[in-house]
Amino acid sequence: xxxxxxxxxxxxxxxxxxxxxxxxxxxxxxxxxxxxxxxxxxxxxxxxxxxxxxxxxxxxxxxxxxxxxxxxxxxxxxxxxxxxxxxxxxxxxxxxxxxxxxxxxxxxxxxxxxxxxxxxxxxxxxxxxxxxxxxxxxxxxxxxxxxxxxxxxxxxxxxxxxxxxxxxxxxxxxxxxxxxxxxxxxxxxxxxxxxxxxxxxxxxxxxxxxxxxxxxxxxxxxxxxxxxxxxxxxxxxxxxxxxxxxxxxxxxxxxxxxxxxxxxxxxxxxxxxxxxxxxxxxxxxxxxxxxxxxxxx
Amino acid sequence: xxxxxxxxxxxxxxxxxxxxxxxxxxxxxxxxxxxxxxxxxxxxxxxxxxxxxxxxxxxxxxxxxxxxxxxxxxxxxxxxxxxxxxxxxxxxxxxxxxxxxxxxxxxxxxxxxxxxxxxxxxxxxxxxxxxxxxxxxxxxxxxxxxxxxxxxxxxxxxxxxxxxxxxxxxxxxxxxxxxxxxxxxxxxxxxxxxxxxxxxxxxxxxxxxxxxxxxxxxxxxxxxxxxxxxxxxxxxxxxxxxxxxxxxxxxxxxxxxxxxxxxxxxxxxxxxxxxxxxx
Numbered sequence: 001x002x003x004x005x006x007x008x009x010x011x012x013x014x015x016x017x018x019x020x021x022x023x024x025x026x027x028x029x030x031x032x033x034x035x036x037x038x039x040x041x042x043x044x045x046x047x048x049x050x051x052x053x054x055x056x057x058x059x060x061x062x063x064x065x066x067x068x069x070x071x072x073x074x075x076x077x078x079x080x081x082x083x084x085x086x087x088x089x090x091x092x093x094x095x096x097x098x099x100x101x102x103x104x105x106x107x108x109x110x111x112x113x114x115x116x117x118x119x120x121x122x123x124x125x126x127x128x129x130x131x132x133x134x135x136x137x138x139x140x141x142x143x144x145x146x147x148x149x150x151x152x153x154x155x156x157x158x159x160x161x162x163x164x165x166x167x168x169x170x171x172x173x174x175x176x177x178x179x180x181x182x183x184x185x186x187x188x189x190x191x192x193x194x195x196x197x198x199x200x201x202x203x204x205x206x207x208x209x210x211x212x213x214x215x216x217x218x219x220x221x222x223x224x225x226x227x228x229x230x231x232x233x234x235x236x237x238x239x240x241x242x243x244x245x246x247x248x249x250x251x252x253x254x255x256x257x258x259x260x261x262x263x264x265x266x267x268x269x270x271x272x273x274x275x276x277x278x279x280x281x282x283x284x285x286x287x288x289x290x291x292x293x294x295x296x297x
Numbered sequence: 298x299x300x301x302x303x304x305x306x307x308x309x310x311x312x313x314x315x316x317x318x319x320x321x322x323x324x325x326x327x328x329x330x331x332x333x334x335x336x337x338x339x340x341x342x343x344x345x346x347x348x349x350x351x352x353x354x355x356x357x358x359x360x361x362x363x364x365x366x367x368x369x370x371x372x373x374x375x376x377x378x379x380x381x382x383x384x385x386x387x388x389x390x391x392x393x394x395x396x397x398x399x400x401x402x403x404x405x406x407x408x409x410x411x412x413x414x415x416x417x418x419x420x421x422x423x424x425x426x427x428x429x430x431x432x433x434x435x436x437x438x439x440x441x442x443x444x445x446x447x448x449x450x451x452x453x454x455x456x457x458x459x460x461x462x463x464x465x466x467x468x469x470x471x472x473x474x475x476x477x478x479x480x481x482x483x484x485x486x487x488x489x490x491x492x493x494x495x496x497x498x499x500x501x502x503x504x505x506x507x508x509x510x511x512x513x514x515x516x517x518x519x520x521x522x523x524x525x526x527x528x529x530x531x532x533x534x535x536x537x538x539x540x541x542x543x544x545x546x547x548x549x550x551x552x553x554x555x556x557x558x559x560x561x562x563x564x565x566x567x568x569x570x571x572x573x574x575x576x
Contacts, residue, residue, distance in 0.1 A: 011477045015392035016404070019385040019448060026445045027411055030419030030426060037421060044425070090313065098310055108562055109318050112325075115558060115565075117506035119524040120550050123531045123543070124328055133339055133540070135327060169320065177566055230415040234509055238528060252417050260513060265421050272418035279415060 037269035044265045056270035066271075069251045070278065075160060076167065076232045076250065077282070081224050083168040084175055088220070091172070092179035093205065097191075107180075111173030118170065122238030125166040129153050153240050159247045167228075167235055175220045182213035218290045222283060229279040251275045325551070331544035339540050354545035358530070362539075364546045366519055367526035374440045374511075374522060375504045379497050381444035382451055387493070389448075390455035391481050395467070405456070408449040416446065424513055434516040442514065443504045451496045458492030459485070495568040498561050505554065523550050 038056050040049040060066055091110060095103040113121065128135045129152040137149040152162040186209065194204050210217070233252025236242060242249035242257065249257075251271060259268025331339060332354050334347040359365040392398070393405050423442070424433070432438035462485055470484050471477070486493070508524035515521055521529065527546055534543040558565070 007477075012392055012396060012398060014478070015388035015396070015481075019389045020404070022385065022441075022445050023408070023411075023448060025426075026423065026442055027419065027448075030422040031411075031414055033422035033426075034418040034420075087317070091317070094310055094314060100311070100314070106314050106318060107566060109321050111566060112555075112558060113321060115502045115506070115554055117508070117524055117527075117550060117554075119506070119508045119527050120547050123527060123547060124324055126531070127328075127331075127540075128324055135324065172317075226413070230417065233417075238508070238531075255417055256509075259421050260424075269418075269421055272415070272421065275415050276418050280413075283413075 034269050034272050037266055038273050040266040040269075042265045043263045045263070049266070052266070056267050059267060060270050060274060065246050065249060065254060066251075066274070068246050069249050069254045072160060072248060073229055073232065073250045073278070076164065077225050077228045079161075079164045080167055080171065080228050080232075081221055083164065084171050084224055085217070085221065087168070088172050088175040088179055089217075091176045092183055093209065095176075096180050096183045097209075107177070110176055113170045114173040116170065118234050119238050121166055121170050122235050125169075126153065126239055129162055154244055156244055156247050159240055159244060163235060163239060163248055166239070167232060170235075171224065175224070178216050178220055179213060182216035183209060186212045221290065222286055225282055225286060226279060229275065229282065251278070328544050328551075329548050332541060332548045334541055334544075336538060336541055354541040355549065357539075357542045358546040358549060362530050362533075362542060362546060363518065363521070363526055364523070364530070364549050367521050367523045368549065370436055370520060371505055371523040373436055374443060374507075375501050377437060377440035378443035378447075378504045379501045381441060382447050382500050383493060383497065385444060386448050386451035386455055386496075387486060387489075388481060390452050390459055391485055393452065394456040394459035395462070395464075395485070405452070408452050412449045412453075420510070420513055423510075427514060433514060434520060436515070436520055439511060439514050439522075440504075442510060443507065446510075447500045447503065451500065454496040455489060455492050458489040462488045494561075494564060498557075498565055498568075502554070502557070 037049075039051060039053060041052045041055070042049040091106070094100065095107055100106075127133065131137055131149070131151040131154070134152075136152065140146065140148045150158060152158050190208050190212075191204055194208060199207065230252070233250045233256070236248050236250050236253045237256065240248045242253045251274060255268050255271040255275070258264045258271060330346060333350045333352070335351065338347055359368075389408075393401050427433045427435075427438060427442075430438075466484055466488070467480050470480050475483070506524065507522070508528070511522045511525050512528075515525065518526075518529075527550055530543055530546050534540060
């Protein structure tokens with residue numbers, strides 16, 4: 001290309017600078033400032049922020065709600081990873097390997113909740129769990145299990161497990177598609193030769209499918225963990241607001257409560273840092289656990 | 298005998314698939330039917346069909362409960378946000394993928410790794426930043442924030458598509474005297490249309506459904522987006538028991554998503570299975 005150096009740099013700047021400046025202002029600065037704010041006590045209204053060093057973090061360690069929120073976050077992580085991966089893997093195998101004519105129908109239906117608003121999903125499931133007009137209690141009553149009916153979201157023991165169901169409901173489709181993509185890339189000849197060698201379908205699944213789509217399985221698990229730790233509070237906020245008591249409080253919803261309802265912005269920022277640390281540590285540990293010899297095709 | 302076993306196993310494998318289809322479809326259908334029912338009917342039985350299909354709930358939701366305004370607000374932030382995101386991400390993706398310069402890898406990795414950091418951490422400072430800039434409670438500012446939040450993801454998708462654009466085309470256009478700006482706009486951009494559509498579909502869906510940033514950054518009721526307004530309506534309904542209206546509001550929020558999905562379903566699922574994440 002015939003152009004002067006100056007023109008080239010001008011074009012490069014045109015391409016990169018506006019976006020990068022906006023990215024610095026609206027993404028990088030808030031995150032760095034979030035770290036910075038966590039060393040201050042600040043109600044948001046006054047111009048003065050009091051530097052209090054590590055006091056917010058001391059408070060964090062002594063706050064009896066914090067362990068509860070971390071436990072609840074991990075409860076979501078574990079139940080979601082297990083629930084979503086089992087179902088998504090089963091559906092992915094069924095829809096790619098078992099020659100089901102109406103497979104596209106299931107694929108379209110199962111993915112749909114992924115593009116529904118989490119608010120709509122939350123409100124809808126509030127009704128499904130509603131003690132008087134909800135589907136679940138209605139179903140239990142109609143099959144004669146009236147004693148099992150309960151106010152699901154209002155119960156100390158049942159509120160947290162109840163929230164897992166909509167989270168799985170909303171999440172499966174995406175991971176099913178990711179895994180289907182992996183399975184469709186596995187060469188057919190591998191299955192054919194396995195069949196000739198007399199391997200059962202179950203053996204084929206464990207010996208061929210799982211090792212060869214391990215990258216997709218790993219990506220899916222890590223993605224579920226990250227999005228759960230960073231985002232499951234939206235469902236909590238909509239469905240139970242953290243209650244009853246603190247039964248369903250997670251780190252994110254606690255941050256919102258402390259910062260935007262109690263106006264303890266410094267403490268809220270410290271909870272934000274906690275979320276960052278917990279998710280980074282978890283992902284690092286996961287990378288280690290999920291490491292597995294790469295299988296060559 | 299063999300074919301009978303095969304037949305049975307074909308049925309067996311469909312049972313979980315059918316069950317999950319019911320679990321997905323039934324609540325949505327229940328919500329849609331509920332929006333035509335009166336409160337009395339809703340209380341009488343969770344299963345009953347409405348005696349007459351009255352559409353009054355929809356009018357109430359749309360006007361009295363401001364779902365109409367919220368609907369338009371959500372449309373605005375979705376369209377503006379999706380467009381802005383492309384304007385910001387296309388030139389950067391082009392420069393990162395095609396113009397290779399010192400530091401291009403570092404810049405690319407900076408964008409990508411920012412996706413790992415929980416957005417929650419930045420929300421408190423973002424709130425005060427917008428307050429100082431006098432941009433709180435402003436739908437266009439919200440669109441800008443949305444757009445920037447999806448820029449890294451969009452760059453991630455677009456750079457992988459830019460890699461497939463043959464260099465000869467750019468060079469030929471440059472020899473014909475086209476400026477680099479022209480090459481980017483008229484040659485490269487049309488060639489990555491498929492990537493632009495994939496990224497925009499996912500961006501639009503996430504903007505349409507976004508809830509928390511809108512909750513924090515918007516303060517006047519008349520500027521609420523659908524998510525926030527729905528949540529408000531749901532809280533209201535706890536006291537007023539206007540369940541039918543709430544169901545109607547939910548249905549109004551979901552219908553555009555269903556239409557959108559029907560139009561782009563092939564593209565979405567294809568993009569996901571073949572797409573960016575290869576592990």
